[in-house]
Amino acid sequence: MPSRLGAVGAAAPTDTHARTPQVPAPVPPDPADGIRARRAGAAIARVEPITTARALRGPFDYLLGEELVGRTRVGSMLVVPFGRQKLLGVVVGLADGSELPRERLLAPLRALEPGIPPELVELARWIAGEYCSTFARALTLVLPPGAAKRLSGRRRRAVAAPRHQAVGAAAAEAPEPGPDQAAALGPLLEALRAGAGGRFLLHGVTGSGKTEVYLRAAEQALAQGRGAIVMVPEIALTPQIVARFVARFGDTVAVLHSRMTPGQRYEQWRRLREGEARVCVGPRSAVFAPVAELGLIVIDEEHDASYKHEGDPRYDARDVAAERAARAGALLLAGSATPRPESVHAMPLLSLPRRVDGRPLPPVEVLDMRGQRAGLHPVTTAALAAVREREGKAIVLLNRRGWSNFVSCRSCGRVWSCPECDVALVLHRGGGYLACHHCGHRERAPAACTDCRSTAVARHGAGTERLEHDLRHALGDATPVFRLDADTAARDGVTGVLGRFERAPSGVLVGTQMVAKGHDFPDVTLGVVVDADSTLRFPDFRAEERTFALVAQLAGRSGRGGANGRVIVQSHAPGTRALRFASVHDAEGFVTEELKRREAFGYPPYSHIVKLQTASPDHQAAMAAADALASAIDVAGGRLLGPTALFKRKGLERFQIELKSFDRALAVQEVREAVELVSASRAGKDVKFSVDVDPQ
Ligand SMILES: [Zn+2]
Ligand SMILES: [Zn+2]
16 A cells, blocks of 8 residues: 655645645765664655756655654655656665754655665665766666556556476486586685685686586575575576576576566566575676575676676676675676686686587687688688588678678769768668668668669678578578578567577578577587678777687587587688687687786776767767866876767767776766766757766
8 A cells, every 4th residue: 555644744835836846955975874774763764766867966855754664764665756746766864854844854655665675775876986877877777677667656467477487307407516517616615605705707618517516506505595696698598597597496596587578577576575586597687686695696608798788877787796796795706718808807717628528629710811702711611511411500600780781882982871870871681771780770772873873783791681691592492591680689589590590400590799699509510700800800909809709609609519510710810819819719828818918008907997978969069078078087197088089870979088097986086077067067068978987
């Protein structure tokens, strides 16, 4: 039942604004709030209203009526009057008194149960500071799924969560751990038993049995009465790990993923909040799962880019996990076949150097594409023909979707580009349209030039759609070709495409980097990277790291479960360090060299980078705001790059500034002050600002 508290101590308006509820005055945060919160009976709730407005700074004081006093604690969710609106607010502190007179305080309209665990409120406070965001925005991360929609007051229809399949004992097989696994488990179990937290990096080649190590660690945490969070890059691409956790722990596992309805996700959240479930498996957002008595956080495939959140706050779930684990005294376990240099630098390393099936990793051949025609090297073509002869399976990776990269007129030179973004449109021949891969703009594919009427329209470069077509043509009907990229995933679903490839007796899977993620096809014998240069060319200090990871991950998909594997990488820069180390499966060697390079150039983890962007429909405004930011930031021992113009995107002109600093806290503080200053000034009018701390 909603509490009706409007009358209790609500503002007794005496002025002409009698009909409008007043906006409460903000109060400064008080570090003693957390202590007071534990005391029952405090009458004032300090509430942070959930709003995206950056200018609004809470918390605001509300007077609790009798029904809410004693029941309200840090993390309670209240519906509060705010100006003319009703807002959802989170209690971030409790107090006996307010700086405002009681008669000016409003009362909450009602409480929503159950609230957020107090430790997640504190985690949100930390995120807001660490990533230059607001407390309110950070709190949206820890709210129960669909919480904002519950404002309407309708009682949530109870939604039965999909019961996890009851799994027989056979499916829940626990191979005794092998010698490598046992060696890795030693320090992990010891740390769990000590209950003092700590963190470890598990470097295990693909197929080395990392999941079994995670399962054993979770088992130990549960045996000690503690809960666990297991983070995976994307549920659709990692069904095996989810299945194994469910098989081992049954109903004590809650699974979170984006394909669930808000009702289903809320039900999983509630089961965790009420302690019915003790283990949460899910993507990035699982780091905010309300697991009580947290004992373990696992980050599987810790190198994966999806752990970085791209909306405000631009948090990195791996760093948030480390912070949450440290606060809870939980063990952090990050695992990967291609660990990040940052992680190797920060954590003690445990190794699983061999595949559990005893098979060697497949040989990797790097083919020199200099002087070759674009497309497939003759060696690649022959290897694919051999797969067809054997009726085997292959995975071919090309990190560009669509038919061709751009379309131009042979007569007048016109290039079709996006009206909203300063980029060329990509041809999607099957759909008969040109598309912008930055804003989603689409238009019909041209039959003739719109400027000179010439019908000589040329297509340049090849994407996955074209490669799929060419392979079909080359391989014939007996060898089906399946395509996995953002386009087919939107149409058929990732699991739909992967399922058809898995069930087919033979075939070729073509796609973007999605094909190199965690899934496991035992009968794949050939992996091909068509254009390793596409990631190498990327103007970013992480270009080599990404290329190494891509090749190594694809190599891990090949030759598992019996058949001998082979991996082919096509590149115009075959001598590149990333490819040299990938060809001998030497992840630790690569990271050691990469860390030396980063130290020499002062890149992360030896420094911190903060990126700022200004965006406006008006070129001058975006540039002036960026200039103002650049002059407002006191670099203090760091280095400032820019402002640099970025290509126009979604109708917005953009400029970027990059700050490299050796003092992260100082850099964040400087940037925060500069953004507040400039956004409130004339230069900030009609300009959007975004801040990315530790960009990926
Ligand atoms: Zn033309
Ligand atoms: Zn566009």
